[in-house]
Amino acid sequence: MGISEIRGIARVDARTKNLLKRLRPAEIAVIDHRDLDQVAAEGLVRARVKAVVNASPSISGRYPNLGPQILVEAGIVLLDDVGPEVMGRVKEGAPVELRGASLWQHGREIARGRLLDRAAIAALMAQTRDNLRAELEKFVQNTMDYAIKEKELILGGITPPQIRTKIKGRQVLVVVRGSNYREDLAALRSYIREMRPVLIGVDGGADALLEAGYRPDVLIGDMDSVSDEALRCGAEIVVHAYPDGRAPGLARVRGLGIPCHLFPAPGTSEDIAMLLAYERGADLIVAVGAHSNMIDFLEKGRPGMASTFLVRLKVGSILVDARGVSRLYHGRLKTGYLVGMVVAAFLPLLALILVAKSIPPLLQILWVQVKLWLGL
Numbered sequence: 001m002g003i004s005e006i007r008g009i010a011r012v013d014a015r016t017k018n019l020l021k022r023l024r025p026a027e028i029a030v031i032d033h034r035d036l037d038q039v040a041a042e043g044l045v046r047a048r049v050k051a052v053v054n055a056s057p058s059i060s061g062r063y064p065n066l067g068p069q070i071l072v073e074a075g076i077v078l079l080d081d082v083g084p085e086v087m088g089r090v091k092e093g094a095p096v097e098l099r100g101a102s103l104w105q106h107g108r109e110i111a112r113g114r115l116l117d118r119a120a121i122a123a124l125m126a127q128t129r130d131n132l133r134a135e136l137e138k139f140v141q142n143t144m145d146y147a148i149k150e151k152e153l154i155l156g157g158i159t160p161p162q163i164r165t166k167i168k169g170r171q172v173l174v175v176v177r178g179s180n181y182r183e184d185l186a187a188l189r190s191y192i193r194e195m196r197p198v199l200i201g202v203d204g205g206a207d208a209l210l211e212a213g214y215r216p217d218v219l220i221g222d223m224d225s226v227s228d229e230a231l232r233c234g235a236e237i238v239v240h241a242y243p244d245g246r247a248p249g250l251a252r253v254r255g256l257g258i259p260c261h262l263f264p265a266p267g268t269s270e271d272i273a274m275l276l277a278y279e280r281g282a283d284l285i286v287a288v289g290a291h292s293n294m295i296d297f298l299e300k301g302r303p304g305m306a307s308t309f310l311v312r313l314k315v316g317s318i319l320v321d322a323r324g325v326s327r328l329y330h331g332r333l334k335t336g337y338l339v340g341m342v343v344a345a346f347l348p349l350l351a352l353i354l355v356a357k358s359i360p361p362l363l364q365i366l367w368v369q370v371k372l373w374l375g376l
Contacts, residue, residue: 005097005099005100006050007097007098008028008049008095008096009026009027009093010030010090010105011027011093014031014055016029016031017043020043020044023044023047026050027047027049028050028052028096028098029052029053030086030090032054034056034058035058035059035060035063036058036059036065036068037065037066038065038066038067038179039179041068042179044071045071049076051076051077052077052078053082053098054079055082055084055085056084057081058078058081059121059125062135063131063132063135064125064132068080068116069125078115079101079113080113083113085111086111089111090110090111101115150307151310158265158272158275160263160272160276160280161276162261165218165236167276168281168282169281169283170197170198171284171285172198172285173199173200174273174287174288174290175200175288176270176287176290177202177204177205178323185208187325189212191286192214198218200219200276200277203222203224205221205289206230207227207230208289210230210233215235217235218236218238218276219231219235219236220237220240220272220273221269222269223249228256231256237253237258237260238261238263238276239262240265241264243265247262267310268291268307270308271307274287275311278315282318285315285320290321
């Protein structure tokens with residue numbers, strides 16, 4: 001059987017993150033995911049599927065999304081843009097077959113699309129780079145427009161709920177299930193062991209903590225991508241609600257009989273997790289997997305990042321973003337390089353310390369950053 005003839009059991013879901021929960025190795029994932037993002041693709045790779053059939057274009061041309069490239073480099077066949085009808089035609093759990101660029105079920109062709117290989121992906125990605133300037137202009141304008149509307153995030157108009165978990169005077173680790181979160185969380189193992197920070201899981205970030213062997217102290221989010229296991233793990237639950245009080249995730253939590261707090265606020269759940277930690281007196285906030293750039297937000301389906309910009313303006317003095325720390329350096333550090341890195345980091349912070357009114361938080365940031373560099 002060649003690469004263009006693949007048989008397997010079909011699993012179907014328009015929401016890729018829901019599908020990942022029930023996929024098994026050697027199955028065929030049928031999704032409807034325009035601009036397939038990195039986190040979703042990495043989940044499909046971990047599930048060890050044989051092939052992915054996408055009802056929508058995996059690369060629409062808006063921006064350079066990495067999902068398709070990750071799938072193909074892992075040896076997973078990607079049949080692309082077969083049309084929305086496939087979601088109703090493929091039966092969950094039914095055997096299906098890929099024959100070239102077409103999908104077959106029970107001996108008849110039910111969908112046809114385009115097989116994306118490395119060459120096709122490279123050509124499409126080149127087109128996205130041509131469109132990036134226009135997308136950036138729209139993104140910046142949207143961010144500015146919403147920053148005006150959401151300014152209460154930094155002006156004090158948003159009051160976090162009174163939770164039982166003690167945060168004042170402690171360090172806080174906020175975990176989001178963003179790109180490379182597994183590797184970055186593993187790189188922080190000694191930091192977690194030594195500092196024992198308050199562990200806040202943002203939606204699926206709670207599952208990430210459980211997978212790494214930790215129980216989250218607080219679980220915050222709209223509850224659309226967290227497992228029942230995480231909801232029942234004993235963490236204090238904070239449901240993110242819209243500013244008008246509507247909270248789609250509240251019914252799910254109450255249905256499980258779990259007490260919770262409601263936090264009405266604009267922006268993303270990771271934003272309000274940082275805001276909660278800051279307002280409750282955290283000494284330091286370390287973020288893992290957080291979204292912080294245009295591509296991150298476009299992959300989340302958000303055309304701007306006003307709330308993230310505003311919240312980071314407010315909490316930036318005590319925030320350390322650990323994203324990518326696992327890739328900072330893979331080999332052994334030579335003494336000269338190590339001294340240079342420490343000196344380069346220390347000089348600007350020394351200047352801040354000399355003029356700062358509050359020295360301890362700056363020293364904490366320096367110490368945590370050095371530990372991240374050294375992998376301690």
